[in-house]
Every structure is written in structure tokens, then in C-alpha cells.
Amino acid sequence: MGFGRRIGDRLRVSGSGARRSLIVLVVLAVLAASGSAVALTGPIIVHRLGLSQTAETVLPSSPLPMLQPLQGDAPRPTAAGVAAVLDGAAEALPGKFTGIVVDPATGQTIWQHTPEVTLTPGSTGKLLTAAAALLTFNPTDRFVTRVVQGPQPGTVVLVGGGDPTLTTLPPGQESVYPDAPRMSDLAAAVKKAVPGPITQVLVDTSRYQGPTMAEGWDPADVAAGFITPIEPLMVDGGRINPKLTEGPRVPDPAMAAGRALAQDLGVDSSDVAEGTAAAGAKSVAAVRSAPVAVLVEQMLRDSDNVLAEVFSREIAIARHGTPTFTGGVQETAAALAQAGFDPTGAVMHDGSGLSTEDLVPARLLGQLLSAAAAPAIGPDDTEFLRPIITGLPVAGADGTLAGRFGRTGVSGPGRGVVRAKTGTLTAVASLAGVVSDTDGRLLVFVLMSNGVSPATMRPKLDAMAAQLSRCGCR
Structure with a gap:
């Protein structure tokens, strides 16, 4: 499915308990600093990498402004404007890097860097499992x-x-x-x-x-x-x-x-x-x-590997596949392809992204996030992919982003504005999510790095996402 297509095709996903009729269009909730759909939970500490994500506890000296509703008619950033903001940072990154920025309202790619490169995603690979689960199960299903x-x-x-x-x-x-x-x-x-x-x-x-x-x-x-x-x-x-x-x-x-x-x-x-x-x-x-929708949010917010792996097996069972690691990733890819996404280039060995052998193109992650964040255009639109967005950690507030995007520094402007799934392994750092720019336009971004310590790369990726939040890029 190309980004140029509106996502409104009727889709069918086989398997017991699967949806009979789907429209890949999702209403994006109004983002607010209070985050009514997001529970504030403790951070995850990556001990073996020496990366502390302990959240700051110093209260601001004055109230922080609440985020305003997204504007449906907000000006769209231009490719040249986004390139002016991100090209230099991308070129300066050490190791291997790939990235993409998409306008979910139109499905158009605004910016990309080495899109042909396929990298190990770390836990951003959970976005594939989350999407396949929401395409396979009803949001109210329970195990x-x-x-x-x-x-x-x-x-x-x-x-x-x-x-x-x-x-x-x-x-x-x-x-x-x-x-x-x-x-x-x-x-x-x-x-x-x-x-x-x-x-x-x-x-x-x-x-x-x-x-x-x-x-x-x-x-x-x-x-x-x-x-x-x-x-x-x-x-x-x-x-x-x-x-x-x-x-x-x-x-x-x-x-x-x-x-x-x-x-x-x-x-x-x-x-x-x-x-x-x-x-x-x-x-x-x-x-x-x-319910499944609640568990998907939990899986993404806290990057729960066990939940992701169980979802992978259950997707295989629901689609009449084999409930193994191999069967889970095969049926996940099949569910995505059947829904119109293009999993070409994705080579997964698990459902959580914990495997160092996993490979995913930024393009695919961008497609999934863009579908989940696409605005509703009619009374028949469903919201079954929305938990992908509501489950994304909020920068500086909860989940795996609780201790990132500090109040000071270059990533500060992204605090409370960026919502993204993180990915961290040895020599792997990735960040994929949504951000609203200064004009109130929602953008999808995917930033993936391999070959360099996450301690070095995570602040750089955070800064790039924050740069998107403070630019109109026109």
C-alpha cells in the first residue's frame, strides 16, 4: 500500500475470532498534556547498557500549557522544509541510520533518509505485532x-x-x-x-x-x-x-x-x-x-516483551497457523499484507523485537503508524488501530520515555509533544511515533540506528524528533 493512497479499502482477515470487515482508518484522539488515555507508570531501566531512564522530579516553576487540539486544516510541511531541519542531523549520525517522516492525513512521505536500508528495530518491532493483533482480534476480546x-x-x-x-x-x-x-x-x-x-x-x-x-x-x-x-x-x-x-x-x-x-x-x-x-x-x-486493546497499549507503553510474544502466538492460532516463533511472525506478516501493508524487507524472528536477528524497513513502520494516526473521514470509520497511538509512551511523562526528553537541552521542546515507541538493544536505538508541529499538523516519524551505542544515539534521535515539534517546516 503506497503512502499516496487513502486508507479506506475494505479488508478481510481470516481466522476464528477475526474481523469480518475492516476499514483501515482511525480517529486520532485530541492530544492533551494530561493524557487521559495514558497511565503514568514507572520507567524501564536498561541495566545491562548502563542507561538510566529515571524521570526528573523537579516541578516546573510555572504551569505548563496544555496541548491544543490538532487542526485538520493545519498547513502541511514541505519536503524542503523538513529536509532543512533533519538532513544535517541525519548526515552527522555515526553508524547506520534510516529514517522517514510521513503526513498521516494524506499518507504522503515528506522526508526520508537511506530508505533502502533495513535495520534491526529493537522494540519498535512491536508495532508490527500490535497492528497484526488489532487486525486479527476484536478490541474487547479477552484471553x-x-x-x-x-x-x-x-x-x-x-x-x-x-x-x-x-x-x-x-x-x-x-x-x-x-x-x-x-x-x-x-x-x-x-x-x-x-x-x-x-x-x-x-x-x-x-x-x-x-x-x-x-x-x-x-x-x-x-x-x-x-x-x-x-x-x-x-x-x-x-x-x-x-x-x-x-x-x-x-x-x-x-x-x-x-x-x-x-x-x-x-x-x-x-x-x-x-x-x-x-x-x-x-x-x-x-x-x-x-481486553485486547488495553493489553496492546500496555505492551507498547512499557515495551513488554512477554505480551508481544504471546500476541504473536495468539495471532498464529487465530489465523490457523502454527503457534511457534516462526508461525507467529509468518501470520503477523500475512495479516499485515492482507490488510494492504507491504511487509517486504521485514525479517522477524520473534514478536517483540528482542532478537538481534530481526530486520525491518523504516517504510513499514511508517505505514503502520500512518494508518493508526490517519484522521477519520466518514461515519463508517472504525478505530481498531487507535490503541497503537494511545499506547505510545509520552516524551518525558510515562512508559519507556519517562526519563527522556528532559526539560532542558535540545530535546526539551519534544517533552509532552512526542509520542513514540522506543527500541534499544546493544548497538541498536530506534524511535518511531507521532509529533505535532508548531502549526498543529500531526506527523509520523521513524528513526532507526544500528552499530552505535544507544547511550550515544538515543539523545540524538530524541533531538531530531523534538526538532520536528518546533518547526512548521514550510
């Missing part, structure tokens, strides 16, 4: 964790349904996930439904297949808190401490979930084992995740 009767009296089977947000925290305490279902509620329902004592808990992970760690992942990332082996059953995203976004994770998330249920049921941990629910086994109890 279900079930308990069914086991093969023997006193045995129950905990069946993974693809929800990593199930929490072990008691009522009144919140995990890192919004509206997370609770293991205590599941256990209470099981006790009520099962007559007699429960003596064994079996754990069923048959929903997913293949390796649980992707090509290009570092096993040390489990203890570092970036990932856990991908299974359809886990509690708190595999975190050891449910309240720490970036805390260490367990190497056996499904069994850890089984032990948590066993504890709530009064079953000894030695009586937890792997097993498979019988076909047609009677359902005992179930709990449901927050």
Missing part, C-alpha cells in the same frame, strides 16, 4: 485461563489460554498489568465447584508448540528481567516480584503458575506436574484478561 477436571478424582488441570497477566497478588494490590485477573479468584472458584479435597494440579501448556526461546535471544535476559520462556500459561508475566516491571523472571513460568494455584488450593508443590486436559473435560472455573 481465558481455565481449570478443568483432571483424569483422576481430586485432580484438576490448569489450562493455559495465552494470558500472561494472571496475578498472584491478593485483592487490593495491583500488579504491573491493568485489570489483571487474580489467581486467588480462580482458586476460590475451583474450591466452590469441586466437591471433596483437591490433591493434584496438572499444568497444560499444549496450546503452544516449539522452542520457548527465540533465535537471537540471550538466556541471561531471563534473570535480567527482559523475557521469560514463552508458554501459554504464566503468572505476572513470569516475574518473580509482580510489582516490578523490570525485575528478574522465572525460567519455568507455566510450572510456577501451577505451584501458585496449588498453594491457594492447599495442595503440596510436589503434587504439581505437567499434563494435558482431556478433550471435552468439564470446565471447573475460568478467569479472563483485560
